[in-house]
Amino acid sequence: MAKSESGAFTPRTGQVIQAENGTQYFVCGNNRIKISEHFAAGGKPLGDLIVDVVRHTAEKAAST
Structure with a gap:
């Protein structure tokens, strides 16, 4: 996200090039x-x- 002049964050869009x-x-x-x-x-x-990913991370955190 980019910060606009008003201070609000606005999403940037991208593109795929080859x-x-x-x-x-x-x-x-x-x-x-x-x-x-x-x-x-x-x-x-x-x-x-x-x-x-969330399940794996939770299981890893619970086992430590």
Whole structure:
């Protein structure tokens, strides 16, 4: 999120671009992030992945 002149935070949108060599980048403002991994087409939905991370983190915290 970017801070506007009024001091409120506003979301920035980005775009995916592809270089001549086929490398993909996510570009948002002055930031460019190389995309090196992709979700499998038949993989779990993002919501399920987040639930798995939360459960794993909770179990790890409970065991220490």
